[in-house]
Amino acid sequence: SAVISQKPSRDICQRGTSLTIQCQVDSQVTMMFWYRQQPGQSLTLIATANQGSEATYESGFVIDKFPISRPNLTFSTLTVSNMSPEDSSIYLCSALPGANEKLFFGSGTQLSVL
Amino acid sequence: SQQGEEDPQALSIQEGENATMNCSYKTSINNLQWYRQNSGRGLVHLILIRSNEREKHSGRLRVTLDTSKKSSSLLITASRAADTASYFCATDASGYSTLTFGKGTMLLVSP
Numbered sequence: 001s002a003v004i005s006q007k008p009s010r011d012i013c014q015r016g017t018s019l020t021i022q023c024q025v026d027s028q029v030t031m032m033f034w035y036r037q038q039p040g041q042s043l044t045l046i047a048t049a050n051q052g053s054e055a056t057y058e059s060g061f062v063i064d065k066f067p068i069s070r071p072n073l074t075f076s077t078l079t080v081s082n083m084s085p086e087d088s089s090i091y092l093c094s095a096l097p098g099a100n101e102k103l104f105f106g107s108g109t110q111l112s113v114l
Numbered sequence: 115s116q117q118g119e120e121d122p123q124a125l126s127i128q129e130g131e132n133a134t135m136n137c138s139y140k141t142s143i144n145n146l147q148w149y150r151q152n153s154g155r156g157l158v159h160l161i162l163i164r165s166n167e168r169e170k171h172s173g174r175l176r177v178t179l180d181t182s183k184k185s186s187s188l189l190i191t192a193s194r195a196a197d198t199a200s201y202f203c204a205t206d207a208s209g210y211s212t213l214t215f216g217k218g219t220m221l222l223v224s225p
Contacts, residue, residue, distance in 0.1 A: 004156075033212075042202065043157075043215040092156060101206065102147060103213060105156035 002027050002097040006106030013083055013113050020079045021109045023093035028073035031096040033103065034066070038089045046091075049076045083113045119216055120203055126222045133190040135219040137203030138183075144206045146179055147213065148188050151200045160188075160201075193223045 003026040013019050023032065031050055035043040047055040047068055055068040070076045080087050090110050094103040119138050127133055137146070145164045149157040163170045163179045163186065170177045176189040190197055200220045204213040 006156075035215075042217045045212065045214070048212060090155075094157075101145060102159040102162055103149075103157070104159070107156040 002029060002095050002104040004093060004095055004104055004106040006093055006109060008109055009107060010110040011112070013111065015084055015113060017083055018079055018081045019083065019111060020077050021091055021093070023076045023078075023095075023106050025074045025095045025097075025104075027097055029095040029097045030073070032070065032076045033094045033096070034068065034076075034078045035092040035094065036089045037092060037108075043092065046078070080111065083111075085113045087111065088113045120201070120219045122219060123217070124220045124222070126224065127193055129193060129195055129223055129225050131193055131223075133193050133197070133221055133223070135188045135201055135203075135221070137186045137188070137216050139186075139203075139205045139214075139216075140184065141207055143181075144208070146177075146186050147204045147206070148175075148177060148186075149202045149204060149215075151202065151218070152198075157202065190221075193221075195223050195225050197221060198223045 005024045007022050033048055034046040036046055037043045045058050046061045047057045049055045049068045049070040051070050051073050065081055067079045090108045092108045093106045121136050143165055145162050147162045148160040151157045161172045161175055161177050163177050174191045179186045200218045202218045203216045206213055
């Protein structure tokens with residue numbers, strides 16, 4: 001299993017600014033994932049972040065807008081850059097520990113962009 | 115898109131009743147998983163069923179999978195107010211745990 005600490009839990013930001021979300025796992029994990037959940041909607045995968053390699057982005061998401069770092073096996077950050085109101089969502093990090101096939105999730109970051 | 119579709123979108127029942135949620139998907143999968151989300155926060159894994167399994171139980175949860183119909187159902191028996199949450203199915207088609215989530219069913223259990 002894994003316990004994931006995600007912060008901040010919520011933030012209100014101004015248009016044009018950037019926010020970095022941090023995700024700390026209590027054990028070493030190979031794969032981490034970042035999801036976005038727009039209000040009342042399902043989760044959409046933004047990117048897969050593996051330590052030691054560039055993040056793999058899903059269709060519709062680009063590195064310039066959502067740069068991701070994965071400096072070690074327990075930590076990752078997602079930056080939402082040059083924010084607009086359309087970026088208002090819950091952002092969730094998740095991790096896949098060991099030989100698990102099930103994901104463990106952080107508690108999410110609720111982002112509102114004014 | 116591989117995205118699953120749950121139905122119903124919302125379900126309201128009384129404590130003690132059973133709740134059934136359905137999920138349909140579009141392409142072949144390695145496994146299908148169900149997650150619960152309370153109040154728009156982090157998701158919690160409930161149960162995983164592999165493509166070669168037809169039924170699985172975990173406590174008050176029963177999951178079925180019909181790969182010929184590309185559908186799954188989640189049954190929660192003897193529901194409790196604490197079961198109030200959104201429930202999502204997620205499919206793993208790649209085998210690398212890159213999950214695709216359905217739209218979810220919002221379950222309300224009234225005391």
